[in-house]
Amino acid sequence: MLQGRLPVLLAAVFAVLAALVAFLTIKQRTDQISDQWAPQKVLAASRNLGAGDTLTKENLTVIEVPKTIVTESVITVADVNKGTPVFGRKLAIDIKRGDMLLYQHIHTKTGDQHLADAVQKKGRAVSIRVSPESSVHHWIEPGDHVDVIGIFRDPTSREMSSVTMLQNVIVLATGRIGGQTNMRLLTENERAFNTVTVHVLPEAAEMLVLAQDLGTLYLSLRNSEDNEIADLADARTTVKTLLTGERSKQISRTQSKIFKVEIIRGGRRAELQAVP
Numbered sequence: 416m417l418q419g420r421l422p423v424l425l426a427a428v429f430a431v432l433a434a435l436v437a438f439l440t441i442k443q444r445t446d447q448i449s450d451q452w453a454p455q456k457v458l459a460a461s462r463n464l465g466a467g468d469t470l471t472k473e474n475l476t477v478i479e480v481p482k483t484i485v486t487e488s489v490i491t492v493a494d495v496n497k498g499t500p501v502f503g504r505k506l507a508i509d510i511k512r513g514d515m516l517l518y519q520h521i522h523t524k525t526g527d528q529h530l531a532d533a534v535q536k537k538g539r540a541v542s543i544r545v546s547p548e549s550s551v552h553h554w555i556e557p558g559d560h561v562d563v564i565g566i567f568r569d570p571t572s573r574e575m576s577s578v579t580m581l582q583n584v585i586v587l588a589t590g591r592i593g594g595q596t597n598m599r600l601l602t603e604n605e606r607a608f609n610t611v612t613v614h615v616l617p618e619a620a621e622m623l624v625l626a627q628d629l630g631t632l633y634l635s636l637r638n639s640e641d642n643e644i645a646d647l648a649d650a651r652t653t654v655k656t657l658l659t660g661e662r663s664k665q666i667s668r669t670q671s672k673i674f675k676v677e678i679i680r681g682g683r684r685a686e687l688q689a690v691p
Contacts, residue, residue, distance in 0.1 A: 454479035456492040458501065458516040468506050475501070475516065488517045533587050533594060534614065540587050541620040542610040549633040550589075550611055557594040559586045560637040561613070563623065567630035578651040580626060581619055582644050583637065588612040 461476040468474070477492055485491065495501055504521050534540050543563070547553050555561060563581040568574070587593065590608025611634060615623065626632060656662050 452481045452483060455482045455485045457485060458490050458492065458495065460510050460512050460514050460516065462512050463509075464506055465509050466506050470501055470504050470506065470516075470521070472502060478513070478515075480515065488519060490516045490518060490521075530588060530593055530612070537616070538614050539617050539620040540612050540614060541623050542612045543623060543632050543634070544627055545609060545611050545632070545634065549631065550608075551634065551636045553589075553607065555586055555589060555611060555634060555636055557586055557588050557592060557596070558639075560584065560639060560641070561586060561611075561634040562637065563613070564633040564635060565626045565630050566633070567626070574653055574655075576651050576653045579647050580622060580632075581615065582647075583642055584619075585614045586611055587614050 456477050456479055458475050459478045461474055464470075464474060490499060490501060501516070501521065506520055508520060510516070510520055530540060560583050562579055563584055564577055565580045566575065566577045569576055589611050592606070592608065613623075623632070652662075
């Protein structure tokens with residue numbers, strides 16, 4: 416009798432096991448889905464806010480959203496409880512009522528930045544003393560590309576000369592303003608600086624440190640898309656170069672072929688090609 420019922424009993428056992436496995440699988444998947452859609456408390460704007468507005472408990476509110484849409488960029492209530500500074504900080508961009516507050520929405524203070532993170536391996540950050548005249552009247556900003564020009568007195572002839580020392584150098588910071596700083600939120604005084612920090616190789620850092628003690632360094636601003644490195648191995652400007660005028664004529668001819676003059680009159684823009 417038992418031998419005849421054995422296949423039936425085994426089939427029943429396997430059926431129960433299969434049902435149990437299916438149940439556990441479905442439950443696990445259901446738990447995962449439930450966890451992903453569990454409500455998460457985050458900060459959001461309680462009204463329309465503009466860049467420069469100070470974040471307060473009055474213009475921010477707490478909302479609940481599914482956990483699945485809460486990325487690391489979203490500021491949660493748990494983040495605030497752990498000490499993330501939010502209230503009293505300024506917005507970097509406009510946000511609308513109901514928008515979740517993101518870390519990139521908050522203006523980064525100059526002291527919050529870590530400049531070493533912007534320095535690539537084998538690169539060095541070195542600061543150069545500048546004045547308004549030597550920094551294109553403070554138009555230079557982090558991320559700009561510049562050439563470094565040095566003015567020195569020749570130790571042999573005692574003649575003053577200028578030379579382009581480095582080309583297409585990337586600016587990391589102006590004073591304490593780095594690439595993460597929102598310039599729109601700074602006052603005119605906060606934008607002022609007397610040093611510019613550039614990103615160079617260690618050998619170039621040595622050149623710049625010595626050069627600024629021997630003479631005066633100037634920065635010439637490049638177009639962001641101009642990455643050309645000219646062959647200036649033997650090129651320098653001396654008083655004789657200025658007085659003869661030959662180099663000036665040659666430069667003027669070249670400039671007239673390259674540069675275009677842009678004129679804006681009455682709201683209309685006209686682009687003129689300079690005539691050689």
